[in-house]
Amino acid sequence: MTPVAIGLLSILAIILLIYMGLYIPIALGVVSFVAIWIMRDSFDLSFALTKIAIGDSAMEYTFATIPLFTFMGLIVSKAGLGADIYSVMNQGCRRVTGGIGMATVGANAVFAAVTGSSIASASVFSKMAVPEMLRHDYNPRFAVGVVAGSSVLGMIIPPSAMLIIYSFVAEQSVGEMFLAGVVPGLMLAAAYVAAIWFMGRFTPGFVGGRKVEAEDLMPWSEIFVKTLPIMILIVIVLGGIYTGWTTPVEAGAAGSLIGIIIAAVRRRINFRSFWETVIETGHITAAILFLITAASMYARMLGIAGLPNELQNILATIDFDFFWIMVLLVALMLFLGTILDTASIILIVVPLFLPLIDSMGLSLVWFGIVAVVAAEIGLLTPPLGLSCFIIKATLDDDRITLKDVFLGALPFAFVMLLVLILLIRFPALSLAILN
Amino acid sequence: TETIKAVVIDGYPARALWVQEFTNFFIPEVDKRLAETGNYKMDWQESYGGTIVKPKGVLEGVKLGLGDIGIVTTIFHNSKLPSQAISAATPFVSADARAVAKAVDEIAKEFPAMQEEFAEQNQVYLATGVVLDTYQVFSKEPVNVMADLEGSKVAGAGMNLRYLEGIEGAAGVRGGLTDFYNMVQTGLVDHALLWPEAASTFKIAEVAPYMLRADLGAVNSKTITVNKDYWEKLPEEVQGALLEVAVEYRDHIAGIAMDRAEESRNAYVEQGGTIVELSAEQRKAWADAMPNIALEWAKGLDDDGQPGTEMLNAYLGKLRAAGFEPVRDWAAEAATN
């Protein structure tokens, strides 16, 4: 069997198993195990793959951002800061249909500046924003869709784990990659806000929600009291990263500690609810990291099959021009985005395209932004859309199905695609800030 | 002609110097040798950049047979490959990658310790590679003497954190290569220990425009190994070709590392950096202030029943013969103890 055949067959098998209802990490793991067994006719090699993929995937320092920012998000919402900031934001955007959706996007853009992963954004905001939107009678699909869509900002606006991975693969300066991510990230946030405005205007049924009545309005003093704690938190977490006191992991830990203090001072937490928060954090972390681990097992299986090498050969034999290279890149990333995690996509696809991009004299910084944004669309697309899974897992609410999350996220994935096309067409959007 | 499949693995991307040269030098050289007789032909599958293993996973990947040939980054495996730390444990001797690569590789071939360590990991040692000429100190503010490092925070990784132990109040802060730019930019650290090529690649000059040329020394970090089961099935002719080319590859990448170091220092200056030489007295003072980590290293091996002290003596002897006099005689202290 050729590597390409193995790749295609394994993808089909995974999609089928996931569709049948098999747990996703198990589907990825089992298919990888069996694929190696068939391909190399060696049970030992299948075990070897299991050992190496499971053994070192969880042992990643930066993964600690997942429990830490998850915990911070949970404790902050337990402390009532989520409800507070949303009531304030909703009041700010009260005159617009979908206003709190826009507020969620804005808040996510701010939060993106303190987290390196979309995973953290998704879990924090599904706990904070979704219940608030449901309370204001928004359509559940729209509510989860906004959170899924805007969670992507977490990995585009710096700091970003994906930009760091790219800068390593492509040997670009981390600092430049971070700078280059600023404008595209803000652009995407603005595009989301515009999209919500359009949806509110033309498909109000999809958005839902009610306007805040006059008697709901709170005085400035109350707004101040309600926003102050989260501002302190953001300043400390953001400030920690930008002044260099802390790495993202440490910022997450410091934020968690301050979250605990705020919750305690406001008497919004007792030992029991604290304990529940930590257990919740553990469950989310375990589910997510087991998934990432299984995805890495699958990516390595493809590597052993030689799929990346085969793709490279195919690319080398065909003489593409810029337009078709980009079409191919985006199509490949969108396709892989349906089944692989963002990091794996970047690690697999970027090396295939780097020589081409380099030889055409294009900027590798710009290419990094394009690659990361393209790969991140996969966070929102079924059947494997990490952000959507996390939202589903974090909410743990039977009324909202995974299908609802995916359908809600779809318009936002489409907006991302439009922004991606702009970023490809106008490299200056990514590069201007560098010069 | 018999075709033999070989899966080559490394967790680093194809653009990394030593990986690139594996593709552009090692593989064609082996092919060329085999073509001379025409008995065998290799079918190479090169899987780099995390497609099969991460950088820390190459040793295990080759051990388990996920790759047939691997470029093991040995500095990650202090526990399984203790003797590989030989050059890291002997700073201030030589900043010449060629000399260090040759000396370490000869030690590996003259003493069984290194090969046995790899044999225990189910793999066969081919040769040692040195890809960085020397660690230097890159700083935000000008640094001229050792005292300028006192009481400051220095980013480092692995053994080089121990080089700071003799400096009053200096604290080592651990970080990955990709973090260093940010660590310095944000003020998390005041200095970073890096080699010039990495400094230039990551444009460190933008945030740390002062390089203190301390010449802490070249460090061996890469070893080419072959899965033992795979090796035993290889025809002698192929084994011979691999062994020969591995040694040429060793000298080839060390040579490139030295050329790149020179270019990188120039690039650093072009990017706006200033290079300050550390005086001979200051280098001596720094070396003397350190704990004798070479002695610790040798003793650790001696206690394990390996000839650590002898290896240290032989290694320094080889470098002396090549014209590199240690700033501090690590081995002499070993002898008196």
Place this chain on the structure above:
Amino acid sequence: MSLRRKSVITLIHKIASNIAIAANVVGTFVVVALIAVVNYDIIARGIFNKPFLGAVEVVQFSMVLIVFLQLPDVVRVGRLTRSDGFLGLVKQRSPGVGRRMSQILDLISGVFMVIIAVAFWPEFLEMWESQDYFGVPGVFTAPWWPVKLVIFLSASLCAVHFALHVLTGGEAPRKQESGT
């Protein structure tokens, strides 16, 4: 199912659940410890210029502990990520087929967990004998064997819980509240 067999399963279920909940509690302490250790390092480094050089290893170590100590409880309460739209549909249309299907899926999952356990037992033995460590000697080191042991135990316990899902048709255990 005979009454006697049922009561045996209930007993096993009770024991396995208690172990999973206990592991979950330990994992939960690790989350708290993670927050504490990282904050300690920030303060020690920032204020006293004395960073804790083992922070990276401790963080890596605790990530493994968190994931694998919590995983059995995640399996127990049925929160492992899945896309169950089709399964739900089948269950609704014909509960018998749906039940059989979900038993088969849990069986596959159990087998995969057994594979992980079988893969990691020799790893644990090897690390126990060699006392291998990770980290840099003289800076900070931590032994490998607890990592391998935790993965082995976790996978074994997950396998037991999947087996229980198969035996009970996956209904009874999931209703229980998560380890509080």
